[in-house]
Amino acid sequence: MSPPKSDAQVAFDKYVVPELEVLYRTARSLTRNTADAEDLVQDTLLRAFRAIERFDGRYPRAWLMTIMRNANINRVRKKTPDLLDDPEMTFERSVDFAETEGPEETVVEPVFDSVVTAAFATLSPDFRQVVELVDLNALSYQEAADVIGVPVGTVMSRLHRARKRIRERIGEEGLESSGAFRAGEPS
Amino acid sequence: MMRMFRRRKGMSCDQVMEVLQSYLDGETDTETARNVASHLDVCDDCGPESSVYVNIKKSLAAQREDVDPEILETLRNFTDRMVRGEID
Ligand SMILES: [Zn+2]
Numbered sequence: 001m002s003p004p005k006s007d008a009q010v011a012f013d014k015y016v017v018p019e020l021e022v023l024y025r026t027a028r029s030l031t032r033n034t035a036d037a038e039d040l041v042q043d044t045l046l047r048a049f050r051a052i053e054r055f056d057g058r059y060p061r062a063w064l065m066t067i068m069r070n071a072n073i074n075r076v077r078k079k080t081p082d083l084l085d086d087p088e089m090t091f092e093r094s095v096d097f098a099e100t101e102g103p104e105e106t107v108v109e110p111v112f113d114s115v116v117t118a119a120f121a122t123l124s125p126d127f128r129q130v131v132e133l134v135d136l137n138a139l140s141y142q143e144a145a146d147v148i149g150v151p152v153g154t155v156m157s158r159l160h161r162a163r164k165r166i167r168e169r170i171g172e173e174g175l176e177s178s179g180a181f182r183a184g185e186p187s
Numbered sequence: 188m189m190r191m192f193r194r195r196k197g198m199s200c201d202q203v204m205e206v207l208q209s210y211l212d213g214e215t216d217t218e219t220a221r222n223v224a225s226h227l228d229v230c231d232d233c234g235p236e237s238s239v240y241v242n243i244k245k246s247l248a249a250q251r252e253d254v255d256p257e258i259l260e261t262l263r264n265f266t267d268r269m270v271r272g273e274i275d
Contacts, residue, residue, distance in 0.1 A: 009270045020262050116246040135247035141214050160208045166243050176239050
């Protein structure tokens, strides 16, 4: 038999535990490495637990994203700055990403997808990061802003410009209408 | 005044293009969303343009990597131990 849960435990179960997967995905976007991502999530959890009694219960994900940003700043400070923006690391990661299989849903239009993937991989790191947070990890603009530590307007302008770049590549390949019959698209 | 103008004449293509991305991300207010949707239904330029972006978003979302269930399990265990005070 386990002892009754404290208020903090109850709040943590309610607000934080359901966000574990999102936290991990976001950490992976920030760290670009699975071991660091796990450390970052654990650090975020520790900080969140220390702060849970002062949390008012509104927008738990945005609250967690702010905590993760602070934890990440701390983590980055401990590392050699050079290593972080090493273009080769970035490149490796893009390749990994491109080779990863998506969910089981049928890829109806492989050419369209491969152009999108290639265009995504060539975006600058700042642009790729917002696309990853919003389009792949389904964060809101505000949540993405909180975790990166920039105003919402910056998230919007980076994201919208990034998508325009991808859209231009689609146009250059003449693929505008080729995605039109993707699964799930209302006919 | 602006609001009355919009309501009567609907949104222009430029206005729609300006908010299209936010609209597709569900980040506009409901009134704007409604106005954009009704413009997209009838506009031969914005409608197809919007579809291209929808497909780009779908394509990107399909690239989302699965999270290793073992990692989630590790994080859940970590959380359990932490809330029981076994980690500081
Ligand atoms: Zn139009």
